[in-house]
Amino acid sequence: MGEFLYFLCFILSVFPTDANENRRHIHVIRRGSKKSHIGDTVAKIWIEQNGEKKIGVAWSELDTKDEDEII
Numbered sequence: 770m771g772e773f774l775y776f777l778c779f780i781l782s783v784f785p786t787d788a789n790e791n792r793r794h795i796h797v798i799r800r801g802s803k804k805s806h807i808g809d810t811v812a813k814i815w816i817e818q819n820g821e822k823k824i825g826v827a828w829s830e831l832d833t834k835d836e837d838e839i840i
Contacts, residue, residue, distance in 0.1 A: 773798075777838065793817040794827060797839055814839060 773782040780798040787794070797812035812829035816822070824840055831839070 779835075779839065781839075797829075797831065799831075799835075812836070812839065 773780050775781075778799060782796045782798055783794075784796060792815050794813055794815045797814060799811050812831050813827040814829075815825045815827050826836060826840075829836055
């Protein structure tokens with residue numbers, strides 16, 4: 770099981786199976802989402818690049834308002 774944090778109506782999670790990714794990121798999960806990509810995951814957010822903080826959206830099914838809240 771990955772580490773997670775509840776934020777508003779979202780769960781922010783880090784999955785241990787993503788250890789081979791070359792950039793740190795989080796998965797944003799909205800429980801009960803009708804338009805989920807993988808399970809309940811609805812976005813993947815990059816949080817660093819080359820060891821430096823750099824936030825960006827890898828892919829997302831969230832609306833702009835929700836993305837802004839997460840970022």
